[in-house]
Amino acid sequence: MKFSFRKTLVAGAVAAGLLATGYAAAQEQFIGLPSYRVGPYAAGGSGIYGGWIDYMQLINQRDGGINGVKLTWEECETEYNNARGVECYERLKTKGAAGNAMFQPLSTGITYSVLEKVAQDRIPMVTIGYGRTDAADGRVFPWVFPMITTYWSQASAIVNYIGSKEGGTDKLKGKKIGLLYHDSAYGKESHAIMDKLAAKHGFSVEKIAVAHPGNEQQSQWLQIRQMRPDYVVLWGWGVMNPTALRTAARTGFPREKIVGVWWAGAEEDTVPAGDAAKGYTAAVFNVAGANYPVVKEIQQHVYAKNLGNMEDKSRVGSVYYNRGVVHGIIAVEAIRIAQDKFGKGKPLSGEQVRWGFENLKIDTKRLAALGAEGFMPELNVTCSDHEGAGVVKFQQWDGAKWNVVSDWIAGDRELVRGMIEESAAAYAKEKGITPRDCSKEG
Structure with a gap:
């Protein structure tokens, strides 16, 4: 493309x-x-x-x-x-x-x-x-x-989606989630809600910043490798996203365990990453086609x-x-x-x-x-x-195109609205x- x-x-x-x-x-x-x-x-x-x-x-x-x-x-x-x-x-x-x-x-x-x-x-x-x-x-x-x-609704929906992959949000207790975020106002919007969700569900979250524009992430993924998280939430934008997927592949982190936000879930994020993007999942509020x-x-x-x-x-x-x-x-x-x-x-x-x-x-x-x-x-x-x-849907990259893998999923509406x-x-x-x-x- x-x-x-x-x-x-x-x-x-x-x-x-x-x-x-x-x-x-x-x-x-x-x-x-x-x-x-x-x-x-x-x-x-x-x-x-x-x-x-x-x-x-x-x-x-x-x-x-x-x-x-x-x-x-x-x-x-x-x-x-x-x-x-x-x-x-x-x-x-x-x-x-x-x-x-x-x-x-x-x-x-x-x-x-x-x-x-x-x-x-x-x-x-x-x-x-x-x-x-x-x-x-x-x-x-x-x-x-x-x-x-909003970003808070999206983050909550992502946690609910990860919970569904584990058999329920109650299974998130004791899990580790890495939050790899764009070091900007956009990236920092994720912090407060992820902290609230971690406290509610009993998982730990480690926030790892990536400086603009994000085309160098070796140290961040070495940190993730040492951390050994169960999942990584990719809160990226632009060139940061394919770089993250390629670097994750080089460090051996499975793409199936990476869940991206809707600014990290377009063809422009996956096509440049080549085979390193296969199996990667991202949230969307509109679908491709x-x-x-x-x-x-x-x-x-x-x-x-x-x-x-x-x-x-x-x-x-x-x-x-x-x-x-x-x-x-x-x-x-x-x-x-x-x-x-x-x-x-x-x-x-x-x-x-x-x-x-x-x-x-x-x-x-x-x-x-x-x-x-x-x-x-x-x-x-x-x-x-x-x-x-x-609400958001989740889609997975099969190496050539996005495939929708969920219905519309809401986050924790009561928690999010209370924070708002x-x-x-x-x-x-x-x-x-x-x-x-x-x-x-x-």
């Missing part, structure tokens, strides 16, 4: 040159894309933003937009850098007839950097599968949506017209690409729901789109209508719960925020 991609594309009913100046016509909804297509994490950024752009292009080409409102967008390269992410946020926020409808940085570090800005500017920040976990408490964080599932109706529709209405964003068409249907399609589905459905309230056929402000995210309900029937049944989980976002699902509320309450106290009364929200 190659990892080439088409550079920045700007789409919509008007010319790219007009959009580059921030111009958008009255019946267009602008979405700013703080993407990253260069640097050590380019494979993830190009795949996800490529899938998202292709889905928006599908809505424009097949449906004529959302109730006649065409989607327009502009990319701003962040290089997965916090300072550049803030620059992109400022650059994009006032573009479009109604301003930027949403901000999705695809970076936990950038999320933290603009957390207070989005509330001040009244622009919803959507952090699907990443970001600050306690932002799932919408009473304290009304402008942030860590949707589908080009046979889903929604992906076939993109092929028919976008790629058949030579409008696709991916230069390497073999990546269409991959894990990262399909994750981008999920981003597109959620963004479009939020706008559609918000239009039902604020006016069909009209471009909406970020504040109005925020209402759409907070009232987002995508059930099995709607997933089927979208051609995405089994592609992603059902979603039910509320005023107090900005996560909305909290405790952390959010502490943040509210620190910042002088009075949490919303969700019983009064309409």
